[in-house]
Amino acid sequence: MTKADIVNEIAKNTGIDKASVLATVEAFMETIKESLANNENVYLRGFGSFVIKERAEKTARNISKNTTIIIPAHKIPSFKPAKTFVSVVK
Secondary structure (H helix, E strand, O other), X not given: OOHHHHHHHHHHHHOOOHHHHXXXXXXXXXXXXXXXXXXXXXXXXXXXXXXXXXXXXXXEEEOOOOEEEEEOOEEEEEEEEOHHHHHHHO
């Protein structure tokens, strides 16, 4: 399902015009991105959590050049679904 499909589905179910729904979905996603960029986790009860995970520094290999490279420690966004969400998907 794409963002356009989500917008169409919400507009159909609520009767709100697509432009307003699209603006709301865009604002929702932007708010989550900004929160994670500021190291703030986002918790949506019954849906899941958007959290920042820290990856440690590690050594990797470039096979084509046969060299070793160091991948520095970094942070990545992650999503952990709520138990009620997981039970619906099963």
